[in-house]
Amino acid sequence: MVEEGTLLWEPTPDVVREAKVTRFMEWLGRAGQDYHELWRWSVDEPAEFWTAVWDFFQVVGERGDGPVLSGAMPGARWFAGTTINYTANALRPRDPGHVAVIFRDESGERRTLTYGELREEVARVRAGLVRLGVGRGDRVAAYVPNIPEALIAFLATASLGAIWSSCSPDFGAPSVIDRFGQIEPKVLLAVDGYRYNGKVFDRVEVARKIAASLPGLRTTVWIPRLGTAPESTGTDAIRWAELRAEPGELAFEPVPFDHPLWVVYSSGTTGLPKPIVHGHGGIVLEHLKALSFHQDLGPEDVFFWYTTTGWMMWNYLIGGLLVGCTVLLYDGAASPVDSLWRIAAEEGVTYFGVGAPYLLASMKAGLKPEGLERLRGVGSTGSPLPPEGFQWVYDNVGRHIQLGSFSGGTDVCTGFVGAVPLLPIRAGVIPCRALGAKVEAFDPEGRPIVGEVGELVLTVPMPSMPVMFWNDPDGARYRESYFAEYLGVWRHGDWVKFRPDGGCVIYGRSDSTLNRGGVRMGTSEFYRVVERFDEIADSLVIDTGRLGQEGRLLLFVALAEGAELTPELVDRIRAALRTELSPRHVPDEIRVVPGIPRTLSGKKLEVPVRKILLGTPPEQAANRDALANPEVLDHFRP
Template sequence: MVKEGALLWEPTPEVVRTARVTRYMEWLGRPVDYQDTWEWSVRDPAGFWTSIWDYFEVVGERGDGPVIDGVMPEVEWFGGSALNYAENALRGHPGRTAMVFRSEAGGRWQYSLGELRAEVARVRAGLVRLGVGRGDRVAAYVSNIPEALIAFLATASLGAVWSSCSPDFGASSVIDRFTQIEPAVLIAVDGYRYGGRRFDRSDVVREIAARLPSLKATIWIPTLSQEAPEAGGLTWDDLRAESAPLEFERVPFGHPLWVLYSSGTTGLPKPIVHGHGGIVLEHLKSLSFHQDLGGGDVFFWYTTTGWMMWNYLIGGLLVGATVVLYDGSAVHPGTDALWRLAAEERVTYFGTGAPYIMASLKAGVKPEGLDHLRGIGSTGSPLPPEGFAWVYSDVRHDVQLGSFSGGTDVCTGFVGAVPLLPVRAGVIPCRCLGAPVEAFDPAGSPVVGEVGELVVTGPMPSMPVMFWNDPSGERYRDSYFADYPGVWRHGDWIKILPDGGCVIYGRSDSTLNRGGVRMGTSEFYRIVERFDEIADSLVIDTGRLGQEGRLLLYVTLTGGASLSDDLVSRLRTTLRAELSPRHVPDEIRVVPGIPRTLSGKKLEIPVRKILLGTPVEQAANPDAMANPEVLSHFAPG
């Protein structure tokens, strides 16, 4: 058992001296003091975000309007400004390596910045020939391949709007998303490879295209077959057939850049729109100061195009890093697949989901050849203290591990790491610069040292500029501002420590409430999944407002294990000792799998609905799930 808060890493004087955030503080003329700078950044957001524009020499016209106009949720940033994401992402020396692509099948491709610019110009010209222009939507059903990045940058360069889903999404899930934005062009792969298998998606692409009457063209990217599409179809080579100069349409700060989506497991996915300016400033700040990335770095994050971390990964271009794209399974042919990739590509910053770190721990992986690695990022779900400790015992003792928590809603982290602060087991070191995060108690008052609702009390430029097809803003306001007027409620439990560190306890709408004691599910999982016999778990409290229900623990067992009386006894004893007697489950049940979203998050709320009487087929959208077949195992009776 690793004690929460145990010190695992401290920055050396050299790390502090060379950190990019240190150079920024010196440029500001402020003391090199993170907490002091964070307090200034949230007290004077106009001054802070202006400094980000100036420090990074953002390409564009800043304009003479106010930096911030209005109050949340109706906020306008940098009135009168004009810029373009792609213009900022594609600046720099043409000879530097901008992108490396690796596939599970063994392929490797590399693009210099000059080569990437040339490809973007070709695809941009092809989109123009199809009639795509400013404000039009380009939808993509693509893997994490070079064509995805190239097509996005070409779309952004025109002032058109990008939106992508990964090809493991089912047809109805994609249609639910893309029909909301009425795309002019669909770019799609005919299939993909994952876990050593081939998945033909050509019929799914045809079904999606048939349900999008707004389409002017469908562009096929052949990944499994080199056969030409049906009559009238276009290929990627057709789209990029003609060379052209690369130009950029500068747009207002809040002009739509891309549309991301909520998970859509329990309703129609929310189409979340981010603007060019907000994403440029936020990603410059976060990647440079919190991940400490810049020129010469090699940046990898395991993701698909259906998760916001893809959008965050490609932001590495903004700070001059080489971005590494990977298409395939994280654990094929073995659990160490991503660690081997990191060694081979000399990755300096390695990002993944917390479940992959825990899977590596359980599999006994001991990565080698990571001499270039300086930082590791973890997100998607809270990383238990044991995961922190494994990184320092089995990966590298001198690496900075950064657990981050944020969301698709802002396409960044609210809380995370910074090179100036130590790393402690299970603790996120700080609230991110420019993110006025607080923990609210039930009365709506900020608390320190207690678990509360994660709220954001002031505006951030990467907050959504709108939801698509929400002209009154009602759906947007209801999503974040219904509980605390003028304050963003994110839906997570957080504890802010007196020294500024943070602990995330999971979603506040799937809370365990036993005898008035509220507890996030992450604490429960940390204990249960420590057992060698348990591969995965899900805990559900069926209580309703004013009445206590049953506490049910579902477990998926490792190969050869059984739910023996001894295992049940050890589970109950440990939970009683480490949590409380009230948090001992009323029943423990074995299931073949734990339901997860396509991005790997556990689906607690749909299972709770099923247990309270919602039919399985109505509890969640199966096309938004990685394993919809397991839901039926949670039905009562």
């Protein structure tokens, strides 16, 4: 095993000197300060910091004369009196010949759009939406994969001051209706189908069912992918070619700073998904800050993140346009396991982002990716990356790589903690709190702690916090979701431990903690031990204990192809857990299951499975339509 905290990378003087965050510090007159001093100023003086971000990037908009920040959480308000538009910032004048978008799919299709071509396409689709009656405040929903049409339609929607929302076509009809039904879109964009892992999935009837269930829907716009899209039927249904048929003016509706930009959703595994609304201004400022200062991205970069339109990382990926990147969109499966690395090599990707499980799968497959001469950054998110994953990147991808493990969420559409070019990378450790994010670990009494595991909280507001939940007029659902535990403090629901140097380790969800004999531990530490075994493809650990009662510790394992759960393997797993964690964390039972239930964005279903084991019927514990593999859920009955 790799020891947590092992030094793997340090920035060279050239990296520090050329980093965009260094230029920001020089612009501020803070040259010579270290990152931690900059971070402290950013959270102690949030109004000054976010004003500086606006001015440094020369944000397109009209600054009002109201206060930059007024009020406190949960009712904080930013940049009162300001008007802005996301699309005006994403498509600000740039070299029209510079490539804005590269698209690849698993069948081999490849397309590109320059910034000039992207502006023209957005203008055409914008004009088409206007013909369909879409205007400021209307909702445009999209049941589409990660294709250029999705990006174009989003930018056109936002340019009008209309509100975007998307779901990936691997979502089933009930799951999509649960989401889009809450926001009542005027227009639905839908593909006729998609390809995944070599298979073809027709979605015409599913999309029709979705459309029929959306009150107030006027028009469905069909985007052909398989050649089965229905013909146009007038205003009720048209094709993409008709939507973009006529040239239009690329104009940008100025909207208030907190005007809704898009609606994204919580996983919806245990109830109706929360419709989380972010504003134009908060997202523009946050993504400019995160992409430029923390990932060091700019016009010279090709930025990729493996995602679908149903995960907030799609919203984050397309934010690359705000800093002038070329964004790489990919539609398809990440198999064979080396496929994404090959695409990165072929397209000259400079920043390669994936979920942590993909890096661990690459490690287990023994990959050593080649042809990545332009690659300088690797991003990891979605779940904690163990130290071994860090070490694999440096041993097999490149010693020069800045590996950024980030943790945040759909709730803020960014990371609270992550990497920055000024700080070293250590195995298993996230180097820093993000600028403008006053993140702390709280003990049960609400006191900040260092060197111990606590609740991840935010004690100063950020502009990209939700402006509201849809259909939550008095804000009750919003307050209950984040502010019920600590007065005026955002509780995110993760376990975190901060180191004295400002780095941190995320240990998983705080509502799925392992509490054995009074020893509290996050599940990520458990998975790090178990999933190191070649025979284990995936795992899930559940503590069935209740308040004041110690229950059973159950380990569920999905085996690698050809592997068996032999008594010898069971003994090795138990011995490793006893030695590397504690005797208290040796499972009472190890069971084989055909797969580990995950949400459509790849998160393990620890809490719903715990409910099932305690007697809740599976159909009540989790919404099957919100799962990537609902068929495995029944294997967890007690």
